[in-house]
């Protein structure tokens with residue numbers, strides 16, 4: 001028996017384990033289905049290139065996507081200590097201030113406005129460079145500037161500015177729009193995962209137990225209260241771990257609804273169909289799945305302008321040496337450290353497209369690799385109207401879930417995705433890129449019509465790995481948790497991870513999830529929320545737009 005059982009040692013779970021075990025009078029057990037982060041690839045920034053290709057993940061796919069010609073997409077989700085923060089591209093972005101203000105004002109999630117959550121972003125971070133209204137240092141999470149950019153990154157910045165997209169030195173600061181270097185979850189040229197940042201420094205706390213290879217198969221509910229979880233370890237019979245105070249689910253936007261459903265908490269009709277005895281009819285569990293779908297342009301370079309050639313043996317050896325001796329070079333690059341935000345819809349309330357400049361081709365699984373060095377610009381539409389689902393394939397807790405992001409079911413999303421792809425392509429065609437680019441290879445210059453680009457998208461689009469929303473917070477009948485993250489209708493049970501977002505944020509999702517873990521920990525401990533950060537007025541909509549005076553294009 002322990003006080004708190006946390007299920008899932010991902011981005012949020014590690015934060016919770018650290019913060020809750022600060023109180024020496026309570027005992028905390030953190031359960032993780034995956035293994036330890038022993039492999040060096042987890043710690044080297046460039047190890048990301050291996051991450052979507054099998055290591056540390058569940059190996060899931062989507063269901064056939066009805067609005068994408070039936071395509072099944074690979075759906076990488078982490079299964080390792082640190083969760084997504086151990087296998088992600090380390091891009092540190094927070095979204096737009098208006099995302100959080102919408103949670104508070106439109107979704108009824110009191111306490112989650114931008115100024116209120118900003119205090120938690122700041123508590124988490126140990127920023128290498130910025131200290132201002134938006135940033136801080138001294139927190140657990142290393143946040144650093146890229147170490148190994150290449151001249152082609154500057155070409156990208158110049159090209160974007162030629163199109164009227166401004167340069168932005170901090171997309172997490174006063175303005176989100178513009179291109180620039182991202183900051184990365186790294187410290188001293190090593191990945192700063194939630195496990196490295198929040199768990200490693202406190203492993204010796206006697207009141208904290210971390211169990212890897214421990215799959216929670218069911219939340220045990222007695223008389224309307226969660227009293228523990230059933231755990232399967234290896235081939236052994238399931239054991240039960242009781243929680244005196246609370247069970248905290250932090251299994252991610254796919255894993256958390258899956259675990260609730262396996263436990264009989266979810267839409268009664270689906271549970272019946274799946275053969276799981278229902279104990280609490282909660283229709284919203286597993287609904288409201290949102291994700292960022294990614295389209296990309298790949299060009300072949302005129303020379304060795306990216307890191308593609310590092311794959312050659314002698315270059316790999318030199319890169320390894322460079323990293324070991326100097327903490328520099330290709331291995332210190334996450335390969336996606338340059339990017340930015342802009343508008344597909346000039347009237348959107350805030351930027352609705354995100355770009356990533358990939359310093360190579362074929363970096364992620366399923367993405368084509370050029371024979372000669374290539375460069376990639378990814379674009380993702382940030383505020384999809386589409387909603388998908390996570391469902392059970394059956395009653396076996398070890399079976400893969402049915403993940404249906406339902407991409408492009410809303411034609412608006414398809415339209416905006418294609419508009420974003422066109423902007424990415426336009427950036428590559430600017431004068432500043434000319435010395436670096438031989439020719440666009442994908443989609444290919446001959447693919448010009450919307451129909452061509454739709455077909456291209458159906459064949460090549462990929463997830464940006466940002467599922468959220470499947471246990472969304474709110475007060476209505478379809479909300480799964482209330483804004484204090486308690487599961488509606490069950491005592492002693494909260495969900496604290498990316499799944500609670502009512503609407504997806506306009507960026508990558510790791511930093512927002514770490515913020516959720518920080519804020520959740522204060523809620524669970526019964527502490528007062530941090531005071532909201534005071535900012536000047538109108539910070540959110542001060543930026544440039546297509547066609548605005550500040551925009552040159």
Ligand SMILES: Cc1cc2nc3c(=O)[nH]c(=O)nc-3n(C[C@H](O)[C@H](O)[C@H](O)COP(=O)(O)OP(=O)(O)OC[C@H]3O[C@@H](n4cnc5c(N)ncnc54)[C@H](O)[C@@H]3O)c2cc1C
Pocket residue numbers: 007008009010011012013031032033034051052076077078079080081082083084085087088089090091092093214215216217250251252253255256259464465466467497498499508509510511513
């Ligand atoms: C390949 C990839 C690249 C990404 N790139 C970026 C990026 O560059 N920047 C960014 O901001 N975001 C990125 N993300 C997204 C980001 O990492 C996630 O949003 C974040 O990790 C979500 O945190 P979470 O705590 O909700 O879930 P996760 O981090 O996924 O953690 C959930 C954990 O729970 C465990 N678990 C699940 N079910 C059970 C169970 N039944 N029993 C025990 N344990 C269980 C899982 O194994 C996992 O470790 C990326 C994600 C991926 C997968």
